[in-house]
Amino acid sequence: MNKRLSALIALPIILAGCSSAAVKPVNDQVITEKQNALCSALGDSQKMKQVYPDLLKQKWDRYAYGCGALYQYELAQDSWFGITLKAEALASQISYLDILSKQYPRIYQEGEAARELSKEWFATKARAESLISSLDRYDWLAAEIPLLHGAYLIVSVEKEATVKESFKVIPHARTLLQESVADDPAAGDALGYLLLGRLAMSLPTFFGGDIDKATDYFEKGVKQAPDNLEMLRWLTEAYLNQRQHEKANLALTDAVAVMARATINIQDKADLMTDLGGLALRLNRQDALGVFSAERQKLLSENPYLLDRKYHASLGHGGTDPVTGKDANEI
Amino acid sequence: MKTFISTISLGLLLAQAALAAELTVKSGSSIQAVVNQAQPGDTILVEPGRYVQSVYIDKPNITIRGLSRDGKFAQLDGEKRLNDGIIASGHGVIIDGFHVTGYKGNGIMTQGANNFKIINNVVHGAFYSIFPQYGKNGLIQGNTISGAEDAGIYVGMSDNIDIIGNKAFENVMGLELENTRFGVMANNEVFNNSTGVVLSLVPGLPVKTATDLVVRDNIIRDNNLKNFAPSSSIAATVPEGVGIIVVGPDNVTISGNTIEGHKTAGLMVSDIYSFGLGGDSKVDPFSENVRILENVWIDNGKAPFGVLGEVFEAADLKNVEVFSTGKELSSCISQSGLNTVGLDKWTQCDRSVPAYFQSALLKDGAEEPKYTKEQKGRLAYLAVCTGCHTYNTVLHGPSIMSIKALYGDDTEALVKYISAPVRRRTDFPEMPPQDYMGKETLNSIAHYILFDLTE
Numbered sequence: 001m002n003k004r005l006s007a008l009i010a011l012p013i014i015l016a017g018c019s020s021a022a023v024k025p026v027n028d029q030v031i032t033e034k035q036n037a038l039c040s041a042l043g044d045s046q047k048m049k050q051v052y053p054d055l056l057k058q059k060w061d062r063y064a065y066g067c068g069a070l071y072q073y074e075l076a077q078d079s080w081f082g083i084t085l086k087a088e089a090l091a092s093q094i095s096y097l098d099i100l101s102k103q104y105p106r107i108y109q110e111g112e113a114a115r116e117l118s119k120e121w122f123a124t125k126a127r128a129e130s131l132i133s134s135l136d137r138y139d140w141l142a143a144e145i146p147l148l149h150g151a152y153l154i155v156s157v158e159k160e161a162t163v164k165e166s167f168k169v170i171p172h173a174r175t176l177l178q179e180s181v182a183d184d185p186a187a188g189d190a191l192g193y194l195l196l197g198r199l200a201m202s203l204p205t206f207f208g209g210d211i212d213k214a215t216d217y218f219e220k221g222v223k224q225a226p227d228n229l230e231m232l233r234w235l236t237e238a239y240l241n242q243r244q245h246e247k248a249n250l251a252l253t254d255a256v257a258v259m260a261r262a263t264i265n266i267q268d269k270a271d272l273m274t275d276l277g278g279l280a281l282r283l284n285r286q287d288a289l290g291v292f293s294a295e296r297q298k299l300l301s302e303n304p305y306l307l308d309r310k311y312h313a314s315l316g317h318g319g320t321d322p323v324t325g326k327d328a329n330e331i
Numbered sequence: 332m333k334t335f336i337s338t339i340s341l342g343l344l345l346a347q348a349a350l351a352a353e354l355t356v357k358s359g360s361s362i363q364a365v366v367n368q369a370q371p372g373d374t375i376l377v378e379p380g381r382y383v384q385s386v387y388i389d390k391p392n393i394t395i396r397g398l399s400r401d402g403k404f405a406q407l408d409g410e411k412r413l414n415d416g417i418i419a420s421g422h423g424v425i426i427d428g429f430h431v432t433g434y435k436g437n438g439i440m441t442q443g444a445n446n447f448k449i450i451n452n453v454v455h456g457a458f459y460s461i462f463p464q465y466g467k468n469g470l471i472q473g474n475t476i477s478g479a480e481d482a483g484i485y486v487g488m489s490d491n492i493d494i495i496g497n498k499a500f501e502n503v504m505g506l507e508l509e510n511t512r513f514g515v516m517a518n519n520e521v522f523n524n525s526t527g528v529v530l531s532l533v534p535g536l537p538v539k540t541a542t543d544l545v546v547r548d549n550i551i552r553d554n555n556l557k558n559f560a561p562s563s564s565i566a567a568t569v570p571e572g573v574g575i576i577v578v579g580p581d582n583v584t585i586s587g588n589t590i591e592g593h594k595t596a597g598l599m600v601s602d603i604y605s606f607g608l609g610g611d612s613k614v615d616p617f618s619e620n621v622r623i624l625e626n627v628w629i630d631n632g633k634a635p636f637g638v639l640g641e642v643f644e645a646a647d648l649k650n651v652e653v654f655s656t657g658k659e660l661s662s663c664i665s666q667s668g669l670n671t672v673g674l675d676k677w678t679q680c681d682r683s684v685p686a687y688f689q690s691a692l693l694k695d696g697a698e699e700p701k702y703t704k705e706q707k708g709r710l711a712y713l714a715v716c717t718g719c720h721t722y723n724t725v726l727h728g729p730s731i732m733s734i735k736a737l738y739g740d741d742t743e744a745l746v747k748y749i750s751a752p753v754r755r756r757t758d759f760p761e762m763p764p765q766d767y768m769g770k771e772t773l774n775s776i777a778h779y780i781l782f783d784l785t786e
Contacts, residue, residue, distance in 0.1 A: 110563040111725050163638050167645035202604035205657025205673050206646050209605065211617075233612075241617055243660065278612030310786060311535045312722035312731075313713055315458060315564075316437060317487070319722075321537035322709035323443055323465060323702075325783070328537040329611065 039067035059267035093128035143184035150176035193221030277331030379403035397429035409434035422699035436718035467697035532579030534611030541580035571637035586624035597631035708775025
């Protein structure tokens with residue numbers, strides 16, 4: 001179906017972002033006031049159709065991507081039987097939730113920015129759920145539909161969710177993903193294996209987490225999609241965390257080779273270069289680190305609008321090292 | 332000849348001793364003024380009284396001691412207006428005997444100070460009550476800390492730190508070692524916090540490791556306080572009702588503690604992903620070599636609540652003394668007969684392996700590098716400014732981006748404002764004057780903000 005989905009979908013975070021108090025949506029509408037004001041093509045089908053594909057490339061610009069996802073949603077809702085359009089619109093809402101989740105800061109945020117983020121989060125969820133309710137009846141048609149549904153469930157509890165909500169959706173998400181990979185393991189560039197692997201890596205063992213299973217899923221994923229750079233990133237990390245250094249090194253070497261021909265979104269690529277660079281450091285692979293670092297610097301200098309994901313200090317915490325002046329998160 | 336040389340040596344010693352002065356701050360007068368006069372090696376005695384001040388020490392080997400007399404103390408009071416009580420970046424600083432209350436940010440903080448001692452203080456409130464960061468070889472002993480909205484004693488990104496004989500209660504976290512290497516927590520009493528002790532490796536920070544940490548011979552009891560951290564801070568996600576939490580560090584030894592009365596669990600060991608702290612591939616997410624030796628466990632896990640309570644309910648877990656997310660490598664536990672979850676891959680500890688080191692302090696002390704103007708600017712910015720300002724969002728004051736846009740390259744104008752702020756916008760609280768830091772430090776901060784700090 002579409003390879004856009006395969007890039008960097010967020011994973012359930014069991015405790016961070018969670019509280020035990022019930023979380024009420026700030027806005028149960030599918031569009032926020034700010035988006036209503038910002039997304040000027042709303043209501044004009046021709047215009048929306050014309051502009052949304054380009055907007056959906058702009059993962060570095062939350063507002064641009066948000067308008068693109070909204071336009072695609074509106075067009076999908078207007079299309080009575082457009083299963084493909086609805087599925088692609090759902091994929092865009094999922095990607096947008098991932099973009100929004102990265103906007104939540106590490107340490108502390110309150111005020112208008114936080115409130116706006118929360119509104120967008122719930123509005124996007126409302127759109128996704130509306131699309132799912134029209135698509136679910138067709139899950140027998142294509143493996144991508146349970147795949148998207150499972151992916152949505154996972155990202156939907158990334159933020160603004162209680163622990164109860166997280167624990168409720170995870171088994172259902174896992175079942176949907178397993179159905180999808182049983183039907184078509186290559187769907188969405190082996191996204192099912194990627195998400196199953198990340199679930200297995202991030203959950204406690206008493207809730208189905210299992211690092212050996214995670215490795216197995218990533219290995220299967222690489223077989224289905226050998227050019228999936230993100231899969232190789234996670235396979236490398238899985239091997240590294242199991243202290244299988246030889247295999248980790250091989251996976252990292254494959255990642256270097258794949259990197260040159262990877263045709264993923266440039267924001268995703270810049271982010272992956274940081275991740276892969278970190279793994280290269282842990283493996284003491286200066287050769288690979290040099291390659292990823294050079295590619296990242298090239299991307300950032302040729303595309304200065306890309307987000308460099310710098311973590312700024314707040315409350316006496318984080319940011320660059322004050323003694324060295326260096327940003328330790330850069331590669 | 333030998334006698335002559337000895338006389339010279341003795342003379343030099345006596346000369347140095349004579350050079351180290353003892354300065355006194357009269358009750359209610361400016362502590363900073365005396366700090367500014369002091370020379371390295373001096374002792375500053377602060378008379379009992381109330382001091383509504385912030386104090387900044389950036390010269391080495393200063394001892395600042397709050398005196399007590401007839402039940403009265405040297406009390407630093409921020410009146411819930413001022414952000415920081417005492418901030419020190421001078422090596423060899425000793426902060427002793429103060430009562431510190433009413434500060435919004437940090438009660439006592441050291442930034443980049445090596446060979447420090449924070450001893451015998453009583454600190455109440457603030458976001459972090461005692462917060463040494465980027466330090467090497469430090470002792471935190473004999474303090475009483477309460478009411479912190481994050482951690483009572485919060486050691487960040489430091490090496491060789493002893494936390495000994497303190498009392499921590501009614502904080503969100505009692506004691507914390509974060510991204511720290513070689514640390515000992517011993518003989519502390521930690522009670523009535525939301526969580527007692529936290530050993531953590533937090534991703535995304537400048538220091539990427541946490542290792543060789545010992546928690547021994549502490550009384551850790553009844554830490555069941557409802558988490559009262561601001562809902563928008565990371566501390567709000569700290570689970571309640573747990574005695575000790577280990578998230579990510581390696582080579583951890585837990586021994587000889589009494590762990591009692593925690594409603595959720597006695598001890599929790601988690602990997603970074605399960606704890607919700609992913610996103611930094613430079614950091615190893617799974618702990619290695621966690622050793623739980625002989626401890627006394629009494630009545631833990633009887634009534635799980637809060638965030639972990641919901642996890643336990645969902646997984647149908649009850650009466651848990653020790654709970655793990657199951658991803659640790661090469662970890663062990665000595666005691667049998669405990670109610671544990673997630674320890675299937677753990678082994679029995681090898682008793683022939685030495686239990687732990689008694690102290691993490693360095694016999695010969697740590698080196699004391701002389702900080703450049705740029706380093707001082709960065710240290711002071713991190714310690715003071717980031718309490719209210721972040722780079723691109725609003726915290727309590729305007730964003731640094733907007734400040735840069737306003738001032739351009741005019742450091743002088745920025746220093747002038749910081750020294751004596753004038754409230755211009757009603758949507759922000761009043762900024763307290765920062766002139767106590769001195770012109771040189773303020774110039775360094777202003778230069779760093781306007782020229783070096785980038786997105």
